[in-house]
Amino acid sequence: MNQQTDILPASLDKIIEQLAEHGWVVDNTLFSAQAIRQLQQCCLAQWQEGRFHEAAVGRAEQQGRRSEIRSDSVLWLEPADAHPAVAHYFSTLDQVRQAVNQAFYLGLEDLESHFAVYPPGSFYKKHLDRFRDDDARTLTAVLYLNEDWPDAAGGQMRLYLDADCTQSLDVVPRAGTLVLFLSDRFWHEVLPATQQRLSVTGWFRRRQPGLAWSS
Template identity: 30%
Template structure:
């Protein structure tokens, strides 16, 4: 919590234990056919822009995707910790699986919509087996001083950052890149899947 408060982002390695990692990776692999091309913008502003964003997503639903119960419980615990120590007033979350095929990227952006500002903490958990340098798909976090930090998408690593104030990008992937990506919310959402 201190690191997030100081730097606006935090990286936690081995965020998932081996069992939870296997559960989410198996779920991911069995649902790849259900992924759809991701767009930008919300509601009436939602458009597909392959030049800006090249990933495919599968929105999760807690009731439907009950086999991920151990993952939901971990997210519940994370939300609770933020509320207890940072007094953020978080009341729910929305999550999807993200698949970046070879060449997939996402240009510099904030995790916030013009007409909706309830995303508070962005949370990305990487699911990439045997990722190594040169595979691409790094998360680039842009700092206030003009520099940037590259976060390697190593298996079971979690990166969390302030949604409204941390510009970031996903660099081009040289092989398929997988993650569980979501947002801890301050109020219910009309988009994606909200859980409170």
């Protein structure tokens, strides 16, 4: 894959402006159709190889499968992954990390990320992305890999825009759409879909004083 990793300054400026104003942004400019297709093919190949596992909720000893809360399956990714599509994904989002740090002094140092596959009928109930006992996750990034996704298929991410969850934005999971939002501020959920739904979900994390990183 011919990788073009330099993001246009105008795209980064728009992301920073929207994050400053709203705390969230929906972008369709950072990833080319080719980059998304390569990620989709990588995701599906590993899905077919049986490398995914059912997603859990919580962390450490509280972690467990809760099918009434979420019913997707995930495969964790590493920046050193040999697949060029995954390397391109991490390289692109690292430019976002640097721009966000420069603008907001958040001290983001790490991106943990996984492929997520939602079989038909799967969902993820309303939740926040920050753990109660660990505030490292600071900025959530969700990138969709679903080409030609029809509105009638469902599967939207419903992002709640206020603390009382009375206002919301539904994001259709179409290929190339990237959603960024502050992890501790915005409740959100994944609505059931009528067909398989693919995404890459990541969290920019800040280092905790005196603590080692954990996944």
